[in-house]
Amino acid sequence: MSFVSVRDIFQSYGPRPILERVSLDVEEGEFVSIVGASGCGKSTFLRLLLAQERPTRGTISIAGAPPAQEPDRDRGVVFQRYSVFPHMTVRGNLIAAEEFGGAGVIPRFFGARRREAAARADEVLGRVGLAHVADQYPAALSGGMQQRLAIAQALAGRPRVLLLDEPFGALDPGTRLSMHVFLQELRAETGMTVFMVSHDLEEAFKLGDRVLVFDKPRWDPIEPEAYGATITYDFDARNGGVPFQAAAAAARALHEPQREDDHVPAS
């Protein structure tokens, strides 16, 4: 069985289907980019991988474990916003990543244990280029620095898979490029399995080994919400850079349903 195994997932909110018949196999160490029209269910799929929600039907299994009932340490996550703790310093955020998982009744390290955790945190901060702001609060950091901290914090928990929901969506283009380098380096170092939702096709192909397109395979013009989305394309994006045809095909795949989307009120 594959490392991440998604079997015939359905997810509806009330009577409204969002995802239908999603199946997927991902090997350990793969970087999977997920693209699709806004509101088609990409974040929903990520929440299912995260076990923040349980699917209406189907199972998701990571590393052969039984389907998770709630988020756990196997799954690291970074959202577009609110991914670090604003009331902790930058260093405190990294120490907390250890404290949260390893503490008993008093969820805090003291003495030597804390000093060791702080030393490890400082080492990580040095590597991700945040050493100079270790004692500051996240509010004082730029958006790019906050997301770097969020990624470092998620990785400090040593998850089996890393889930990213438009992690760079709020960043300006220059910062975004440097975040790509940052993420690629981290990935080369850790060999982490990553799922990244993105609304930027170029980014998806640049970073991903695979690019999945979510879309509605069936379309009811009278009742556009009658059907859910599924994986309609699964592109190979390896061999470094962007194979032009693949990107163009993905662009078409995205573009066509979007034109029809014009009739649908934004969700």
Added chain:
Amino acid sequence: MRWINRRPGRLAAVALAALPFVLALIAYAVASDLRRAENPADKLLPAPARILETAVNLATVPDRRSGDILLWLDTAASLTRLAEGAAISAGLGLGFGLLIGLLPGVRAGAAPFVSVISLIPPLAILPILFIVFGLGELSKVALIVIGIAPVLIRDIAQRTAEIPEEMLVKAQTLGASTWTILTRVALPQVLPRLIGALRLALGPAWLFLIAAEAIASTEGLGYRIFLVRRYFAMDVIIPYVVWITLLAFLMDLGLRSLHRRAFPWSGPAT
């Protein structure tokens, strides 16, 4: 230049801030003069000098019967009640607010009850408190708690529920238990809010304190005001009111600076 773009300089701002106070004092002095010109024994608007003299006496001269200096006796009694009531309410607000805001099971069970409780006009059940707890300190502190704790609970519960889901999920993916999330994520994030809510609740707390003291007490700021009311002793009432206002202002100032110093990561206190 348009009026919306004219900003007073620093000196002008201070002068403008002082202006209403000065005007009110002048208005009082003039009205007092006019009344006393008509009737030198007028008690309603005593002369400012007379008020000042009484105030100094209240703060320095021991009472002939008891030997206590009344202002300090009353202040200590009232502030003790207020502090006890506020502290208990803050504890209840934080404890129940966090549990209601964070745990869906507790929310389902307790939120409707707290909503209904908070609708009871506290003064309407003051007689019940006097009957149940007697006329001593307990009933007065209980009135303050019943008056402000439900508001604090609801406010903290609301704030806890508003903590972004993303943050709670992130904590879970780092291995945090419910207890860890409660103490390391939710509690520190609502503490600043507790200070803010307490600042708002202090106004009602004073109201309930003075009401309880007016009805059954042997000392306290509210008690004194209502006692001397029988003699139209405006020269006592006015200094007491000014003193209470000053105390309330200082408490607000204290809480605000606590907010600023204790929670540098959160936004400025308003």
